[in-house]
Amino acid sequence: MNAVVAGLLFALVAATLLVLAVAARRGNGAAMVNAAASLVVAVVAIVVASGFQFDGGQFVAPELAVWAAVAGFLHSVGMLGPYDSVWWWDHLTHTVSGTLLTALLYAAIVVTVDGAWSDATIAAATVALSLLAGVFWELIELAARAVGERFGIEPVLVHYGWRDTAYDLLFDLLGAVAVVALDVRAFVPIAAEAPGLTRQVLVWTTGAVVVGTVLLGAPLVRRVGEPS
Template identity: 35%
Template sequence: MDGDDLSGLLPETESNAFVGWGIVAVLCLTLVVTVAEGAFDWTFITASVVAILLVPPFTYRDPRVMPPWELAVIVAIPLLWHPFSGHGLVIDTVTYLAVAALALVIAVELHQFTAVRMTHTFAIGFVVLTTLSVAGVWNVLQWFADVALGTSFLLDGRSQAAINNDVMLEFVNAGVAGFGGGIVFDVYFRSRDRSPTERTYVPPKPLPDDHAETEAPKLRDRLGLSPRRQRQTSRAMQFVLALVLCWGLYARDLPTVANAALALAITFVPALLEREYDLPMDAGLVLWITTAVFLHALGTTGFYVTVGTWDTITHALSASIVAAAGYAFFRAVNVHTDHVYIPPTMMGVFILVFVLAAGVIWELLEFLVDWSAAQLELDAVLVQHGIDDTIRDLVFDAIGAVIVTLWGTAYLTDLADSISERLDGRSGTE
C-alpha cells in the first residue's frame, strides 16, 4: 500500500469515535431546532452532513470507525452557529473552511468505499476545487430561488453591481479557505499515522473501459467537414483574428487588441504542442479550440453588446475546452499511476467540479481586471455586467462541462494517452 494514500484516515479508536458520535448527536439536535424554526434549508444541509459522517460506521458495521474528529469539528462549527446564535450564518472564510473539511471527508470515503483511488496530494487538489465549486453552485441556487420563488437571498433590492461585488468577495473567501485548508490538511496528513487499518477496503484498480482494442473515434470524422476543410476553417478564423488585431491597433482600442492578440496566440498552441511534445491534435480538436477563442475575441468588437446570446454561447464553448482539458488531465493521471483512479462512472463528477472551479476563478479574474481598469481609468479588457451576468456565465460553464462529459470525452482519448506516455517517459528518466 502506498504510504501517500488515504487508507489510514478512518481511525478505529474509542476516543475518536466518542468525539465523532458526540458531534453527530449535537448535529441531530440542531435538526430539531431548524425544523421547529422552519429553516428547512439548514435542515437539509445539516442532515446531509450527518449522513456523510455516518457512512463509515454503517458501512463497516462498527461504531468505532468514524471520520477524524478534527475534521468533524470543523464541519460542525458553522452548522451550530444558526441554532445557537439565533442569527443566519455569515458566509465567510470559516464557513468555506468547513466546506473544505467536508470535501476531504468525502474524498476519504470515496477512496474507501468505491473504486475511486486518491493519493493525499490528489485529495487536497480535490478539496480546493470542490470548495470553489460549492461557492459557485451555492450562489447559482440562491439566484434561481430569487428569480423563480421570489425570495431575496441574493436579489435583495441592491444594484446588480453591489450584489456582484459581494459574491466576488465570497468567491475570494472560498478560495482562501480552499487553499488554506489544503495547506492545513497537508500538514495534518503528514502528522498522522497513515498505515492502513485491518478493516480498510481498497478495491482493486480496474482497467479503464477505453483500453479496449478498438480505436478511439476521431473528432474530425464527426463534424460533417473533411479534415482539409476543417483546417481551412481554422486558418480563416486566424486570418480574421489578425484583421481584428490590426483594427484594434489602428483604433488604439486596448480591449480589442488584448483579446485578439491572446486569442490568436492560443490558436497556435495546438500546433506547438504537436510539434514540440508529439501530442496528437487532429483537425477537429484544433477547430474546436480555434472556434472558442475566435468567438470570444469577436465578441469584444461589439457582439457581446448587440447579440444577447453571444456571451452564453462563448461561455459554454469555452467551458467545453476547459472540461476537455480536465478530462485529458484526469485520464492521463489514471493511466500514468496506479495510485490514482477515477472510474468512468465518476469521471463526469470530477470534470464538473473542475469546470465549475475554473468558472469561479475566471469570474474573479474578470472582476479583478475590471476593478483594476476602473482604478487606473483605463478601458477594461474583461468586463462584468452584474450578478445576472455572473450567474449566467456559471450556468453555461456547467452546460459546457456536461456536453463534453456526454459527448466529447471519447474524442480526447488519444490526447490523454499521449500525455500519459509523456509522463511515463519523464518518470522513467528521473
C-alpha cells in the same frame, strides 16, 4: 494535415488577425489584447496538435486546433461590440470555451487516474473542476474591473454584473455536463502521449485555480460580510 482542416484553421487565424487589425484601427486596447491572446492560444493549439502525428501526418486531434481557434475568434469578435449588443453572444462563447476546457480536463483526468476511478467519479470530478475554473475566470473579470477603476484605464476583461456571472456559470456547467454525458474523449490521445506530463499539468493547474480562487474570492467574501 487534412486540406479541409488546414483551410479552416487558416481562415480562423486570418479572421482573428482581421479582428486584431480592426481593434487597432479603433484604438480599442482591450479588444487588441484579447485578439492577440486568442491568436497565441490558437497557434499553441495548432503546434500541439501537429506535434503528435500518425498515418501520414494527420492530426491526432484536429479538434483541439479548430476548437481553440473558433473559441478565440468568437471571443475576439465579442470584444468589438457583440458582447454588448447581442444578448446571446456571451452565452455562445462561454459554451464553446467551456466545453473546450472541460474536454481537456476530461482527457487529463482519464489519463491521470488510469482506470483507478469509476466513470461516474471521473465525470463528477471533471464537472466540478470545470465549474471551479469558471468561477476563477469570473473572479479574474472582477479583478480586471477593479484594476481598471483604480487606475482609470480600460479593463482588458469586462464584468457585466452578477446576473451575467450567473448565466456565465450556468452555461459553463451545461457545457461541462454535455462533454461528460457524451463521453467526449477527443483529446485523450494527446494526453496519453505523455501521461507523466499530463499528470503534472493537471495537478499544478488545479492547484493554481484553487489558490487563485481563494485569493481573489477572499476580499469579495469579506466585503459581503461587512455590515452595511
